[in-house]
Amino acid sequence: xxxxxxxxxxxxxxxxxxxxxxxxxxxxxxxxxxxxxxxxxxxxxxxxxxxxxxxxxxxxxxxxxxxxxxxxxxxxxxxxxxxxxxxxxxxxxxxxxxxxxxxxxxxxxxxxxxxxxxxxxxxx
Numbered sequence: 660x661x662x663x664x665x666x667x668x669x670x671x672x673x674x675x676x677x678x679x680x681x682x683x684x685x686x687x688x689x690x691x692x693x694x695x696x697x698x699x700x701x702x703x704x705x706x707x708x709x710x711x712x713x714x715x716x717x718x719x720x721x722x723x724x725x726x727x728x729x730x731x732x733x734x735x736x737x738x739x740x741x742x743x744x745x746x747x748x749x750x751x752x753x754x755x756x757x758x759x760x761x762x763x764x765x766x767x768x769x770x771x772x773x774x775x776x777x778x779x780x781x782x783x
Contacts, residue, residue, distance in 0.1 A: 692760045699753030705746025713739025
């Protein structure tokens, strides 16, 4: 019984030490995580900004006194819609890529509360 436990422990240790990331890889992944976090935050700022700009454009279109104001309102609505859509895209891509690189940094033994147990995470 002791031998089995020792062999299992050595096997886990071998897997854990074999899959370690180099320091350069860790730094690269951390920089990418920061970059994608900025992208996600930028997208989060673009979404309400696009709504405000599009709302201002709609107001200009419907409350405008001249044709020039209505045309300008259409341009502003178009810009606001583009800002809103790009914000959604930035948020989704930033969140997904940030999660992907965080998973690459996680390696080893972790406690999972949902499954009420210990799991071995090995990524390559």
